[in-house]
Amino acid sequence: MSQDGRRSGGRAASLALLAPPAVFLALFFLYPVATIIVTGLRPEGVLDLTVLARVVTDPSIRDVAWFTLWQAVASTALTLVVAIPGAYALARLEFPGRRLLQASVMVPFAMPTVVVGSAFLALLGPNSPVNTVLTSVLGDAAWTLDLRRTVTAILIAHVFFNYAVVVRTVGGLWQLIDPRLEDAARTLGASRLQAFREVSLPLLRPAIASASAIVFLFTFTSFGVILILGGARRATIEVEIHRATTQLLDLPLASTLAVLQLVAVVAALLVYGRLQRRVPPMPMVAEAQSRRPVATRGERGFLGANLVVMAALLAAPLAVLAERSLRTADGYGLTHYAALLGAEAETVLAVSTTDAVRNSLLFGAAATAIAVVIGAMTAFGAVTARGRLGGVVDRALMLPLGTSAVTVGFGFLLALRSPPLDFRGSLLLVPIAQALIATPFVVRTLLPVLRSIDTSLREAAAVLGATPRRIWREVDLPIIGRAVLAAAGFSFAIAVGEFGATVFLARAQHPTMPVAIFRLLGRPGAANFGQAMAMSTMLATITAAAILTIDRLKVGQVGRF
Amino acid sequence: MLDIRGLTVGYGAQTAVRELSLAAADTEVLGVIGPSGCGKSTLLRAVAGLQRPRSGQVLIDDRDVTGLRPDQRRIGLMFQEHALFPHRNVADNVAFGLRMQRLPRTEIAERVGEALDVVDLAGLERRSVTELSGGERQRVALARTIAPRPRLLMLDEPLGSLDRALQDRLLQDLPSLFAALGTTVVYVTHDQHEALTLADRVAVMREGRLVRVGAPHQVWRDPRTTFVATFLGLRHIVTARVRGRVVETPWGVLPAPPAPDGGEAVDGEHPLTILPSALRLATDTDPCRDGEHAVTADVQGLRFAGDHLVIDAQPSGAPPLKVAVRHDEPPRTGDRVTVAIAADGVRLLTEDR
Numbered sequence: 001m002s003q004d005g006r007r008s009g010g011r012a013a014s015l016a017l018l019a020p021p022a023v024f025l026a027l028f029f030l031y032p033v034a035t036i037i038v039t040g041l042r043p044e045g046v047l048d049l050t051v052l053a054r055v056v057t058d059p060s061i062r063d064v065a066w067f068t069l070w071q072a073v074a075s076t077a078l079t080l081v082v083a084i085p086g087a088y089a090l091a092r093l094e095f096p097g098r099r100l101l102q103a104s105v106m107v108p109f110a111m112p113t114v115v116v117g118s119a120f121l122a123l124l125g126p127n128s129p130v131n132t133v134l135t136s137v138l139g140d141a142a143w144t145l146d147l148r149r150t151v152t153a154i155l156i157a158h159v160f161f162n163y164a165v166v167v168r169t170v171g172g173l174w175q176l177i178d179p180r181l182e183d184a185a186r187t188l189g190a191s192r193l194q195a196f197r198e199v200s201l202p203l204l205r206p207a208i209a210s211a212s213a214i215v216f217l218f219t220f221t222s223f224g225v226i227l228i229l230g231g232a233r234r235a236t237i238e239v240e241i242h243r244a245t246t247q248l249l250d251l252p253l254a255s256t257l258a259v260l261q262l263v264a265v266v267a268a269l270l271v272y273g274r275l276q277r278r279v280p281p282m283p284m285v286a287e288a289q290s291r292r293p294v295a296t297r298g299e300r301g302f303l304g305a306n307l308v309v310m311a312a313l314l315a316a317p318l319a320v321l322a323e324r325s326l327r328t329a330d331g332y333g334l335t336h337y338a339a340l341l342g343a344e345a346e347t348v349l350a351v352s353t354t355d356a357v358r359n360s361l362l363f364g365a366a367a368t369a370i371a372v373v374i375g376a377m378t379a380f381g382a383v384t385a386r387g388r389l390g391g392v393v394d395r396a397l398m399l400p401l402g403t404s405a406v407t408v409g410f411g412f413l414l415a416l417r418s419p420p421l422d423f424r425g426s427l428l429l430v431p432i433a434q435a436l437i438a439t440p441f442v443v444r445t446l447l448p449v450l451r452s453i454d455t456s457l458r459e460a461a462a463v464l465g466a467t468p469r470r471i472w473r474e475v476d477l478p479i480i481g482r483a484v485l486a487a488a489g490f491s492f493a494i495a496v497g498e499f500g501a502t503v504f505l506a507r508a509q510h511p512t513m514p515v516a517i518f519r520l521l522g523r524p525g526a527a528n529f530g531q532a533m534a535m536s537t538m539l540a541t542i543t544a545a546a547i548l549t550i551d552r553l554k555v556g557q558v559g560r561f
Numbered sequence: 562m563l564d565i566r567g568l569t570v571g572y573g574a575q576t577a578v579r580e581l582s583l584a585a586a587d588t589e590v591l592g593v594i595g596p597s598g599c600g601k602s603t604l605l606r607a608v609a610g611l612q613r614p615r616s617g618q619v620l621i622d623d624r625d626v627t628g629l630r631p632d633q634r635r636i637g638l639m640f641q642e643h644a645l646f647p648h649r650n651v652a653d654n655v656a657f658g659l660r661m662q663r664l665p666r667t668e669i670a671e672r673v674g675e676a677l678d679v680v681d682l683a684g685l686e687r688r689s690v691t692e693l694s695g696g697e698r699q700r701v702a703l704a705r706t707i708a709p710r711p712r713l714l715m716l717d718e719p720l721g722s723l724d725r726a727l728q729d730r731l732l733q734d735l736p737s738l739f740a741a742l743g744t745t746v747v748y749v750t751h752d753q754h755e756a757l758t759l760a761d762r763v764a765v766m767r768e769g770r771l772v773r774v775g776a777p778h779q780v781w782r783d784p785r786t787t788f789v790a791t792f793l794g795l796r797h798i799v800t801a802r803v804r805g806r807v808v809e810t811p812w813g814v815l816p817a818p819p820a821p822d823g824g825e826a827v828d829g830e831h832p833l834t835i836l837p838s839a840l841r842l843a844t845d846t847d848p849c850r851d852g853e854h855a856v857t858a859d860v861q862g863l864r865f866a867g868d869h870l871v872i873d874a875q876p877s878g879a880p881p882l883k884v885a886v887r888h889d890e891p892p893r894t895g896d897r898v899t900v901a902i903a904a905d906g907v908r909l910l911t912e913d914r
Contacts, residue, residue: 198657
């Protein structure tokens with residue numbers, strides 16, 4: 001076969017691979033987004049900027065926009081400050097239990113926002129363990145620490161969520177940088193701090209930049225956490241879109257807000273794309289080579305401090321969640337779990353708990369299947385495509401990730417309920433929306449693995465007598481297979497916990513677990529709260545199981561940006 | 562100048578360096594050799610302060626620096642594979658140590674220029690280090706290490722990643738560079754040839770301990786242990802039996818050499834080696850002389866070895882002898898030859914493997 005023939009064959013193949021994801025994206029993302037824009041700017045069929053003018057001049061909305069921006073900036077900065085030392089500890093130090101810890105920090109990232117919200121309600125409320133300790137030590141003199149409905153709680157919850165993004169992205173690069181570079185700096189007279197500032201920091205800059213961009217996007221479009229922890233007064237644009245839709249029934253207002261948020265998100269994504277391209281060439285070492293056992297007292301102290309942070313920040317909320325799910329009026333017991341499974345829960349949830357669990361698992365499985373197929377096609381297409389095509393589709397699929405779940409859900413609500421695409425009543429809407437949100441993670445997991453398969457491996461197999469099909473089966477498949485499994489597990493965790501889009505689309509009689517938790521939290525009384533905690537614990541267990549299973553596949557790229 | 566006393570270094574259950582004591586004088590070039598994994602690099606890291614020893618001391622100019630951080634020691638360490646900063650250009654790499662000393666900008670520029678002149682890289686200041694060839698990278702690393710004028714210069718396998726021709730050229734350049742710098746040099750390598758060429762004194766390490774220290778020709782002519790003899794690439798290591806004034810070797814009975822410690826060898830079995838220089842082919846025009854022992858052997862093969870050939874001579878009932886011969890009129894495979902073994906090139910060894 002001639003060079004030209006092979007190239008055009010590759011192009012045809014990559015086009016065939018990229019076409020379905022492109023259609024998927026057009027149908028379920030671009031079309032809904034276009035509908036949002038049209039609804040916002042042309043509500044009656046003609047260009048009407050009055051809503052936009054109203055939104056831009058409304059001081060309360062300006063407050064919301066300002067709060068959205070500054071809490072995102074603050075959350076991002078705080079996450080970097082807390083997580084970069086953790087990234088160092090996990091990337092550079094060797095200690096017993098490191099592998100498990102590295103896998104476990106991923107668990108919060110995949111946790112459903114609703115679960116995180118309720119965990120922090122329990123951790124920071126008046127009945128929190130902190131207050132129990134304060135009371136037992138200080139007696140009546142103790143003050144009650146109640147951080148519910150405060151910005152502090154929101155920021156802490158955001159750090160909880162995004163800790164893993166920084167640890168995986170920055171730590172992932174850190175463990176590949178030759179530690180002798182810092183050693184060299186030390187022997188040339190640099191202190192530890194100078195060596196970090198002069199050598200490691202500049203080399204880590206691309207990873208820090210992309211982690212920051214991602215954390216910024218996630219916190220800028222934060223929804224579930226704010227909805228639960230922010231109370232009535234604190235709202236991000238995302239929450240405002242939800243409120244305008246469900247409470248004010250003002251679709252033009254919701255659309256205009258969504259358009260404004262979209263502009264900000266696209267701008268942030270463009271910056272992210274640019275930062276990704278500016279990675280300097282550098283000598284990499286094998287991961288294991290860069291880790292050294294904890295030797296000095298300083299290192300032990302550093303590691304200890306980071307372990308304390310991880311325990312307090314990442315483990316405590318989940319532990320309190322489990323504890324509160326077991327706490328009843330008279331001691332500990334399984335009352336809340338029993339109530340969830342009993343008949344009376346149905347009145348609150350409109351369906352039985354087992355149905356909610358079943359809905360979650362079924363929707364999650366369907367979403368996973370869609371996301372893995374679309375994501376794998378995109379990744380394979382991007383690898384086989386020459387030139388820019390692959391990159392364009394790859395980046396386009398990052399859009400739903402940054403665009404926010406609420407926009408996706410809201411867009412579906414607007415666009416897919418009237419001809420030509422009438423999905424009204426279709427149960428498919430929920431998994432499609434979840435798949436849209438999970439697909440970028442699939443692509444992000446598969447792409448580096450596909451790119452890393454060394455052509456010399458295939459050549460070696462060929463020289464040893466393997467046919468092309470044998471090569472695919474013996475070389476490519478074992479490597480890709482594990483990555484696909486990991487991607488599937490990750491999408492499942494994301495789909496099961498998805499809240500922002502699902503809350504728009506799940507119909508009253510088909511709630512998923514996050515939606516059921518949100519409904520329970522909205523009801524007064526200790527019993528409902530306890531049941532919300534119990535269901536959150538169940539959901540957290542499912543998520544954690546999925547994430548820890550993925551880690552056993554040792555793909556290593558999951559959750560890296 | 563450098564004085565290492567009873568140094569033990571290791572992580573956890575592993576001990577890389579055990580109770581090692583070693584000193585180097587001013588301007589001395591000390592070669593530390595040993596197989597990979599023997600603890601050479603760990604020794605350098607401990608002297609540089611990058612790794613804390615479990616016990617023992619490091620003294621520099623009679624001052625104990627064991628508790629000092631690496632940045633307080635002013636020791637230059639050139640790393641294996643060079644560890645150049647990929648985000649800085651050539652000049653900025655070389656300037657790094659000078660900037661850490663907070664020297665004025667003009668002086669830094671001047672000394673960067675000097676250092677690059679020394680390694681013959683003037684003109685490449687603005688080049689990115691990722692674009693350099695292996696040899697250029699090696700020289701940038703050297704310039705970066707010497708620019709801050711360290712009191713002690715340590716090099717860890719500096720020629721390891723270079724091709725043979727470049728290695729040979731740099732081997733010729735380095736002695737004059739060391740002389741010009743006038744510092745003490747500790748040179749670590751697994752390549753005995755490199756160390757024997759460059760060093761005033763070599764220290765042979767094995768499993769974290771020193772097994773032999775001496776001038777290159779002393780160590781070469783008198784390896785003393787089977788480990789050192791094997792590591793130096795000596796062949797013809799066999800077991801022989803000393804009986805009074807003679808030693809019975811597979812190649813015949815020879816006068817007994819002194820024991821490795823210089824005393825009289827005791828009767829019994831000892832490892833023994835014949836130095837390569839003690840073997841030659843006896844011919845009709847140049848027959849065996851006094852002090853030489855003749856062995857009849859068949860030529861089984863010839864191997865090209867640069868400026869000479871090595872023949873594989875197989876005596877009957879004894880291990881083969883590798884004998885260097887000149888290119889002119891070499892014997893052919895199958896020829897019967899007489900190998901002359903010079904008795905003063907036979908060494909008894911102690912077993913330590």
